[in-house]
Amino acid sequence: MSGLRRRAWVAHCSVGLLAGWASGLAAAADAPVLLVVGDSLSAEYGLKAGDGWVALLQKRLNDQKKPYRVVNASISGDTTAGGRSRLPAALRTHKPAIVVIELGGNDALRGLPLSSTRDNLQAMVKVAQAAGAKVLLAGMQVPPNYGSAYGKDFADLFEQVAKPARAAVVPFLLKGVADRADAMDWFQPDRIHPLAKAHPLMLDNVWQALKPLL
Known part of the structure; x- marks a missing residue:
């Protein structure tokens, strides 16, 4: 040549x-956007970038050739009130097909009324659905020291919000992590944030409820 x-x-x-x-x-x-609006459990607090369940979700979607682009709009320390205030702008910016709401844990840690947590989650589900998105709520539970009555009411809250709105729900994001016999071996020293090895289990919990929406 x-x-x-x-x-x-x-x-x-x-x-x-x-x-x-x-x-x-x-x-x-x-590609259709899958928007995650969460707190530190979704924002990779204390982890290397890419080790959190949201990043693992994008990898699983890619591996299974499901053409979604994950946008992680999670902020450490955020509450349902914070998520409610910033969700409308995120919906306008990203126009998601699916919205995963992972909020509420910090409400409980701060002792906020369950009624306000419920109202905020209901408002977020409503505005996301009005924008044309399918919604998944990631539920949370609190430690036994909060009291059995409060713990049950808080755990039930997510199903109570999701069911009438026909939204998908993960009953407990930390199932298989926080409820295991050696749970403390799966958390960072603060005993609040899971280690990297727990995040694949968290993803599996989300995936079960998310897969039918894809």
Whole structure:
């Protein structure tokens, strides 16, 4: 092959590669968005980037060739009131097909009234559904020292919000982690945030409820 033909061939291949790369980017941008609005359990608090269940969710979607683009809008320390206030802007920006709401744990830690947690979650589900998104609520439970009555009422809250709205629900995001005999071996020193090894289990809990929505 002459030098001129070789340069032309290389140029042709380069254009093809660039076109394929641009096409891949466009396809990713056009993929339906799965928006996660959560707190530190979803924001990779204390973890290396990519070790949290939300990042693992994107990998599983890719591996199973489900064309969704995950947007993680989680903020450590956030409450349902915080999520309620910022969700409308996130809906306008990302136009998600699915919204996963993982909030409520910090409400309990701060002793906020269950009625306000319920109202905020109901409002978030309503506004997300009005924007055309399917909704999944990730439920939480509190330690026994909060009292059996409060613990039951808090755990039941998520199902009570989800059922009338026909939203999907994960009863307990930390099932298989916080309720195991060696639970403390699965948490960071603060005993609140799970270690990286717990996040695949958290993803499995979410996946069971999420898969029918995909």
